[in-house]
Amino acid sequence: MADELTIERDAPNGDEFPPLRDENDNLSAAFMDELVAAIEAQDAGRARALTADVHEADVGAILEQLDPDQRPALIQLLGDAFDFTALTELDETTRVEILEELPPETVAEGMRELDSDDAVYILEDLDKEDRDEILAQIPPVERLALNRSLDYPEESAGRRMQTDFIAVAPFWTVGQTIDYMRDAQDLPESFHEIFVVDPAFHILGTVSLDRLLRAKRPVKVSDLVNEARHLIHATDDQEAAARLFQRYNLISAAVVDESDRLVGVLTIDDIVDVIQQEADEDIKRLGGVGDEEVSDRVWSIARSRFPWLFINLMTALAASFVIGLFQGELQKMVALAVLMPIVASQGGNAGTQTMTVAVRALAMRELGPHNVLRVVGRELVVGIMNGFIFAAIVGAMAVYRFGVADLGFVIAAAMMINLIAAALGGILIPLGLNRLKVDPAIASSAFVTTITDIVGFFSFLGFAALWFGKM
Amino acid sequence: MADELTIERDAPNGDEFPPLRDENDNLSAAFMDELVAAIEAQDAGRARALTADVHEADVGAILEQLDPDQRPALIQLLGDAFDFTALTELDETTRVEILEELPPETVAEGMRELDSDDAVYILEDLDKEDRDEILAQIPPVERLALNRSLDYPEESAGRRMQTDFIAVAPFWTVGQTIDYMRDAQDLPESFHEIFVVDPAFHILGTVSLDRLLRAKRPVKVSDLVNEARHLIHATDDQEAAARLFQRYNLISAAVVDESDRLVGVLTIDDIVDVIQQEADEDIKRLGGVGDEEVSDRVWSIARSRFPWLFINLMTALAASFVIGLFQGELQKMVALAVLMPIVASQGGNAGTQTMTVAVRALAMRELGPHNVLRVVGRELVVGIMNGFIFAAIVGAMAVYRFGVADLGFVIAAAMMINLIAAALGGILIPLGLNRLKVDPAIASSAFVTTITDIVGFFSFLGFAALWFGKM
Numbered sequence: 001m002a003d004e005l006t007i008e009r010d011a012p013n014g015d016e017f018p019p020l021r022d023e024n025d026n027l028s029a030a031f032m033d034e035l036v037a038a039i040e041a042q043d044a045g046r047a048r049a050l051t052a053d054v055h056e057a058d059v060g061a062i063l064e065q066l067d068p069d070q071r072p073a074l075i076q077l078l079g080d081a082f083d084f085t086a087l088t089e090l091d092e093t094t095r096v097e098i099l100e101e102l103p104p105e106t107v108a109e110g111m112r113e114l115d116s117d118d119a120v121y122i123l124e125d126l127d128k129e130d131r132d133e134i135l136a137q138i139p140p141v142e143r144l145a146l147n148r149s150l151d152y153p154e155e156s157a158g159r160r161m162q163t164d165f166i167a168v169a170p171f172w173t174v175g176q177t178i179d180y181m182r183d184a185q186d187l188p189e190s191f192h193e194i195f196v197v198d199p200a201f202h203i204l205g206t207v208s209l210d211r212l213l214r215a216k217r218p219v220k221v222s223d224l225v226n227e228a229r230h231l232i233h234a235t236d237d238q239e240a241a242a243r244l245f246q247r248y249n250l251i252s253a254a255v256v257d258e259s260d261r262l263v264g265v266l267t268i269d270d271i272v273d274v275i276q277q278e279a280d281e282d283i284k285r286l287g288g289v290g291d292e293e294v295s296d297r298v299w300s301i302a303r304s305r306f307p308w309l310f311i312n313l314m315t316a317l318a319a320s321f322v323i324g325l326f327q328g329e330l331q332k333m334v335a336l337a338v339l340m341p342i343v344a345s346q347g348g349n350a351g352t353q354t355m356t357v358a359v360r361a362l363a364m365r366e367l368g369p370h371n372v373l374r375v376v377g378r379e380l381v382v383g384i385m386n387g388f389i390f391a392a393i394v395g396a397m398a399v400y401r402f403g404v405a406d407l408g409f410v411i412a413a414a415m416m417i418n419l420i421a422a423a424l425g426g427i428l429i430p431l432g433l434n435r436l437k438v439d440p441a442i443a444s445s446a447f448v449t450t451i452t453d454i455v456g457f458f459s460f461l462g463f464a465a466l467w468f469g470k471m
Numbered sequence: 472m473a474d475e476l477t478i479e480r481d482a483p484n485g486d487e488f489p490p491l492r493d494e495n496d497n498l499s500a501a502f503m504d505e506l507v508a509a510i511e512a513q514d515a516g517r518a519r520a521l522t523a524d525v526h527e528a529d530v531g532a533i534l535e536q537l538d539p540d541q542r543p544a545l546i547q548l549l550g551d552a553f554d555f556t557a558l559t560e561l562d563e564t565t566r567v568e569i570l571e572e573l574p575p576e577t578v579a580e581g582m583r584e585l586d587s588d589d590a591v592y593i594l595e596d597l598d599k600e601d602r603d604e605i606l607a608q609i610p611p612v613e614r615l616a617l618n619r620s621l622d623y624p625e626e627s628a629g630r631r632m633q634t635d636f637i638a639v640a641p642f643w644t645v646g647q648t649i650d651y652m653r654d655a656q657d658l659p660e661s662f663h664e665i666f667v668v669d670p671a672f673h674i675l676g677t678v679s680l681d682r683l684l685r686a687k688r689p690v691k692v693s694d695l696v697n698e699a700r701h702l703i704h705a706t707d708d709q710e711a712a713a714r715l716f717q718r719y720n721l722i723s724a725a726v727v728d729e730s731d732r733l734v735g736v737l738t739i740d741d742i743v744d745v746i747q748q749e750a751d752e753d754i755k756r757l758g759g760v761g762d763e764e765v766s767d768r769v770w771s772i773a774r775s776r777f778p779w780l781f782i783n784l785m786t787a788l789a790a791s792f793v794i795g796l797f798q799g800e801l802q803k804m805v806a807l808a809v810l811m812p813i814v815a816s817q818g819g820n821a822g823t824q825t826m827t828v829a830v831r832a833l834a835m836r837e838l839g840p841h842n843v844l845r846v847v848g849r850e851l852v853v854g855i856m857n858g859f860i861f862a863a864i865v866g867a868m869a870v871y872r873f874g875v876a877d878l879g880f881v882i883a884a885a886m887m888i889n890l891i892a893a894a895l896g897g898i899l900i901p902l903g904l905n906r907l908k909v910d911p912a913i914a915s916s917a918f919v920t921t922i923t924d925i926v927g928f929f930s931f932l933g934f935a936a937l938w939f940g941k942m
Contacts (some may be wrong), residue, residue: 025711026839033841045577055700057718065842080926149786181685191681192663192722209680214653229526240496246747247528247560249740251722268739275743276717279750280831285758287827288820294832294842298849300858305824309817309857313864316816324809330801337808339793341815341924346780351760353776356758360751361765363492371536371765372506378769385773386780393784442902453812 017050020058022281027058027065035062036135039070039077043382047077060089063098064109064295074100084110088118091293092125099126108137109456114394116142116163117270120149124159149264150443157241158234160274161255161264166194170204175217192251192267203228203254228254241266242274243365282363286356288312311446319344319453326461329468336403336464339411341395343460346416347452348391354379355448359440362430376427381425387416410467414460418452425451488521498529498536506533510541510548518548531560534569535766543572555581560591563596563766564771570597579608586614587634588741591620595630620735628712629705631745632726632735637665639692641675647687658745661716662739663722667696672732674699674725699725705734712737713745714836748757753834756912759783782917790815790924797932800939806873807935810865810882814931817861817922818889825897826919830911833901847898854894858887881938885931891921896922 018030031050038046051059063071063086073081075098084107087095099107100120109415111119111134123131123146131150135143145163152158166184170179177194194212196204205225212299215224230248232241245268255264284292288308292301323330323340330337358375361367367375397413419458427445429441489501502521509517522530534542534557535593546553546569555578569595570578581591582605594602594617602621606614610727616634623629639648639656641708648665665683667675676696686695701719703712703726715721716739755763759779762770794801794811801808829846832838838846866883870876900918 021841022840024836024839026716026836027841028839043797055719057720061718061837064837065839066606066844104543105475178684181681182687189677192654208661209684210652213649213680213684237904243496247532248526249528249743251661268722268743272717272720272739272743272746275746276750279747279754282867283754284827284833286754287823289824292828294837294846296829298852298856301849302853305821305853306858306860308824309536312820313573313813313817313861316813317868319816320809320813323812327805327809330808331805332801334798334808337801337805337811338735338791338798341785341794341812341928342784343789345790345924346784346814349780349783350776352758353760353779354579356755356760357763357765360754365495365497366532366765368495370498370502374538375765378772382773382776385769386776389777390784397788412809453816457812465716 001138004412006036017318027061032062032065035074036070038068039073041064042077044077044079044151047074048081051078052081056083056086057089058082061084063087064090064094067098068094068297071098076106082110083113084122085118085380091295092291093293094295095122098206100130100150104130104133105137108134112138114143115148115224116145117160120159123149124154152234155238155294157232157236157238157266158257160238160241160270161234161266162270163264165262165265166191167197167201167262168194169199170196170220170222170225172221173217174215174219174224175220177212177221178217187461195228195254195262195265196221197262202261203231203256203262205252223227230329231256232266233258238274239278242271242278245271246275266379278363282359282441285439286359286445288445308446312449315446315450315453318450319457322454322457322459325458326465329461329465333464333468335398335407336406336461339398339407340460341458342394343411344453344456346394346415347422347456348449349422350383350386350419351422351426351452352445353450354383354423355430355440358427358430359444362440363432367431372431376431379423379436380420383420384416387419390419391415406467407464410463411460413463414456417459418456421446421455422452446453491525495844498532503533503536506545507537507541510537510544513548515548515550518545519552520551523552527554527557528560530554530557534558535561535565539565539768541570542569546573547557547577553581555585555593559592562766563762564764564768565766566593567596567779569694571601575601575604576608579605583609583613587616588631590617591630595621595625623705626709627705628703628707628709628726628737629735631709631712631741632705632737633741634735636733636736637662638668638672638733639665640666640670641691641693641696644688645683645686645690645695646691648683648692649688662736666699666725666733666736667692667868674702674727674731674733697865702727702731703737704729709745709914713742713749717746718744747833753830753912756910757830759916779917783920786917786921786924789921790928793925793928794932796882796929800932800936804939805867806875806878806895807932810869810878811928811931812884813865813918814885814889815924815927817865817886818893818927819920820917821854821857821890822893822897823916825854826901826911826915829901830915833905833911838902843902844900847895847902850894850898851891854891855887858890861890862886865887877938878935881934882931884934885927887912888930889927892926893919893923 011223018034019028020031020181022028024178035047038050063074066074087098103317109120123134135146139447149158166181168180193206193208197205205228207221207224207226211224230244230250230253232244232253234257236254245253250268252265252267255266257263284290292306294379391412394415395408398411399408425448430444433440433443479899489505491502492497493499494715506518506521510520534545537545558569593606606617620629620634620739664679666677676699678692678695678697695725701715701721701724703715703724705726705728715724720740723736724736725733726737728734755761761775763775830836846887862883865886866879869882870879896919901915904911904914
């Protein structure tokens, strides 16, 4: 697909540009080098020519990969030619850094050309002072609409909705509706359905554009209307809205206020970003990193990773404390020290497996009251099965390596116990956190490995103490 | 939002149904219990009444949560009332199990009402024998189209595309086009743009429905056409197609064959599923589980998790081997055994953090040739910074706990080394795997923890051997 992009970019002028993306769909080194040279030479003409036919989403990707200082420099060089929509494609930290560098008048100017949802998306991450400074430069009517969206809670549907839409009365005909659309000035940039409302703007239903197109002009809109099955409240969480879109294959959906009046429309392109964001969040939380992005600065990365490492240190210290309880046994039999990490490590891995599936299933609402018992039971059985197999393997290996049959029994028993603990911990911890309304992705990992480390070391060294102590 | 669904389901008949979803957006226990009772009583009337107004996506979710034996039973009970589209919402293993249970005639019958992309989606997972048995019962024209899609590689755009679309000549007027759409019989169920083609079906561009609606009847289609910037080849990977949709906020895109002739259209609803799938795959691969789903059976889960646990066992054995090299030191100083897991564990965690960010950035094409050096350098600096901090913390703790100052220096030095190894391993391993065209999500985890375990134990015990051996 890189081909089309290249062709398209080369076409408009005779200049030989390097291709924007390479064969792996990455921004090409040649293009980036030329652009960086233009920025460093303050060559506005060259920078504009290079980016003239680049889609705003790609401009966003370019900004993300530039050095932090080069980002506002490029925007200043491009001037009018910079489409602020590109900023919606950036990670939050990058966007805020850029906006703080640019003069508020430039930002306000750029914002005026944006759709309302994009403008809100850009404004919402700024602190109140910067935001007010920009809003002050925007005409009152638009400012009012932006402020209304900003009044909804963060990550709500109200923040993501587009406030321009087409609403008609049920007694209008197809012809009237089409004529109205032909004449109207401030229509949204693109739309996929129109809304049918009563005089108080309560929504009666929707008509998709393909149905409207296929109907004859005298037909009444009320004859084409689809019940608006999937209403979204402006205060609903964007994640819940995304689930509706995904589950019912929606392209757009009406957003209503607390009195069920139509206030906006959510479209799939915004929702795709939400879906991506939420999946990204899950992955990063499971991996023990916060809202970190690959474009973040060293300092913010080190700071955001520190708490997770610190929690892990506490876990490791707890495990170390458990080991410390058995110093006598370790002294007597050094083989225990050699073998003990195996039990803990297998448990950690098995627990992570169960937890990963559970966290995703919870996020997708695939794990609910009806099947929860079955899933817990199944994990227990899987834990026992894998427990048996790995107990046999490590038991045999321990005997082979150290020539002590009893050591084989001890490690086998500990492995069995720890894989069962891992299975139960891996499923019950995410379920418990979910019940407590804590995102299971964020904390499960630390709890699960704490359990498998402690159970792993305690059962292995404890069994050893009992077994060899007896003799 | 559960409210609207409830209202809508209660409306059509007077019967008092339990709500489909509870306040957490899970399928409600009450609804599922009633449905299971109906299935067990073989009460077709009750089963149909319960599911009459349930969206096919929710029917899919219901099937997923039923016991494996109840799934085909419900479909048989519903008979004609079962919409096979529901099967597209299922996990692959569940879908295949159900299809193998149902008589081929029932499946073929149900398939005929599906859009071509949905039919392909259902057929592609079956083995050739079952698939041919079903295809044999489908009329030749439809069979031909399905076979053509099935000829494209797995996970390609050709498999996901819809083969019904509207294509017109550039010299047609808006009026002609609208009249054509009003009269045409076999239009796709819903569509968002029409395609403009030359007589050989080479694509000239697209016209969105809202542009068509807003134009006057005598206007030529060629005056409204948008250049089709984002062509997708039928053999392109679905993941690449999904990136295009996501990057450029597309709603639909033309799919062309090797001669650039229009053969189908990809729409955002299919792409949303691809985006979700790919994110899911990354999460699960990072967590060391394969294509496992929460609805899978015990046996297939135990089998799919085994290889990952086995690989981890090899890692743990390698770490254990390293420890075994220092049995003499461990014997002399048992404190080493107590402290050694801390160094390895912190390294594993720090490595996983770096790796998580790197894997996601690679998948999203945010980590390319232009910024790779900067990112690697940054990880190194973060590793050194966190290395310093945690070296100081654990060094102080070790001295406090065991009263041996030298032990503090040894563990501090080992921690420093291991956090640097973690940073480099966490970024270089995903980059290396990506270079080798191996999905970094699938293998990075095992490699990174192998490195941090081995470096962790070796550096700590090795420094101890050097330091205390000298004295």
